[in-house]
Amino acid sequence: MKEKATSFDIAHIAGVSQSTVSRALNNSPLVNQETRDRVQRIARELNYKVDKNASNLRTQKSNTIALLLFEDPTSDDSMINPFFLSMLGSITRACANARYDLLVSFQNLDDDWHAEYEDSNKADGIILLGYGDYLSYRNKLSQLEEQGTHFVRWGAHDKEHPGVSIGCDNYQGGFDITEHLVKMGHRSFAFIGDAGSHAPEFMARHQGYVDALSKHGLWTEDTPQFDAISTEDSGFHAVQELLEQEALPDAIVCASDLIAMGVLKALRLSPYSVPEDVAVVGYDNIQVSGFTTPALTTVQQNTRLAGEILVNTLLKAIAKQEVHDYLMPAELIIRQSCGSDNS
């Protein structure tokens, strides 16, 4: 293993000072064209790469973004929610386009994550991604903000929360999909998904659902709701309960596609069929939702756009520009699981 070349080695070979090498490599206009070309050629030949630790230390910035992916610690740890995996993909892409490196990290909500990356100068800013009990880390967000850490959060748009957030219109999504079910002729409903303040996204979807039902006079206090987290298992068990209580409604609204997968599975084992006996809808439009039988009606969040906006907003914040919350529209994806017009 050869010793790694430094800028001094280049300087020696090129017969210039190390300062000039540094300038040439950074394409400084201060340096003679010819000198620059020579230095760059030698650097290429020696396979020289600027030491990032040294240059970052000197410039006090890292050209790196950290992505903190929160996981619901109760979810099946063998699988990441496909929706977030898809976000991860689009964020990676957006970072590459912006010539930033991306540091990815999984976090538990109770980890001491709040300052780690930017404080240690490994990253210039942080993207927070994940469902999960948002309230429980709210004070950490405040602390981040207090310290002047740059961060953007994917999630529920909420004026009371610190920092800037990019999210999808969960309320509208919940409203639209529910109203569609009403139009399809369904009259009794159940909601599967935690509707408490611990899960703001789910709560907003639920609120949209409730308001749509209310608008059509279909909402009652005893409309069943199950506090499921976003896993197949949660959905599966919720349906089992419904079946035991012999309280199967016309339509089941799931707070996520993953939950809906479990719901469909449970119904497949039951005497009831979808959508004839019961309609099922999900949320997220993960890839699988187009392939279930019947294909799942759901709400799409544009992950590609979301990744771009998250990254661009963060970069703006790092550049000390003004940034704003952004609420992306939710798009209804109608497939077969909600019944057809002539039902």
Added chain:
Amino acid sequence: MKEKATSFDIAHIAGVSQSTVSRALNNSPLVNQETRDRVQRIARELNYKVDKNASNLRTQKSNTIALLLFEDPTSDDSMINPFFLSMLGSITRACANARYDLLVSFQNLDDDWHAEYEDSNKADGIILLGYGDYLSYRNKLSQLEEQGTHFVRWGAHDKEHPGVSIGCDNYQGGFDITEHLVKMGHRSFAFIGDAGSHAPEFMARHQGYVDALSKHGLWTEDTPQFDAISTEDSGFHAVQELLEQEALPDAIVCASDLIAMGVLKALRLSPYSVPEDVAVVGYDNIQVSGFTTPALTTVQQNTRLAGEILVNTLLKAIAKQEVHDYLMPAELIIRQSCGSDNS
């Protein structure tokens, strides 16, 4: 935004030298228990974090691994192959367990990636992940090895290639799934997937397929094969060709699940049904494959284990321990798309 505290600030407050602060923070046994506690308490109060750039520069290691994800540049850029996304998830997890940071980057095969990360001291080692034209970057791998860069590669096990590789037994997978089709009574076949040396994984799967057919006397030189890359579109178009030529075989073996998705889609639009008229099998066991109609028979690669082995092998290499190639067994996942025993 407050100025970030340095070890000198801590030293000043604690009334000790900066060297002692550094030792205390690194839990050096050289420092008095009481002093250490005091220093650590102050550091916590000041929300102090060691500057990674400085410490990495000094120690010449980064506790960071870089993951280079190669993409087939011809594939649909709106979507990463779900199989690799799943690998990404398990690698992230494995890194977190090893207390390493993970730098993720997408690369085109023609980028000048080969040295970037480790040479610039941003990472201690590199994981290479992706299908793609392996031959085209073979000399880059040689170069990596020559420079003493630590790397492991996911992919085809091959003694002739530089560096250590972790992969799944593609040959055995291709063999097993084909033999299963033969057992199901299928007699004529087609293979969809590039079987050339540019795609070593696919080539190995194809070789297993050919050998299984040969073993049962079913292989002929004119058994159709299509040079598809791993996308739905490729599979879709290959089937269209088969239909135009009116050469639909008993069974279609796809080099990946993504290809199989396209095959199923094309057949759905045809008068033929799966598995009655034609069997279809895939490879990878991506999540969707369990939800298609009919559910897809495929070959599973254990991504979770793969991620762990990749990371652990790389860490060993970084620690100058001896490392070996590893060939993971392929597991047949039998579902409905291949027909049933009584066919």
Added chain:
DNA sequence: CTGAAAGCGCTTACAG
């Protein structure tokens, strides 16, 4: 346009 020099914030031999 170029060079000599300072300094980013650490870690770690060296001396006590």
Added chain:
DNA sequence: CTGAAAGCGCTTACAG
């Protein structure tokens, strides 16, 4: 057990 000092490899005012 502790401190003074060197040095990791850069970037960038400063002086010419």
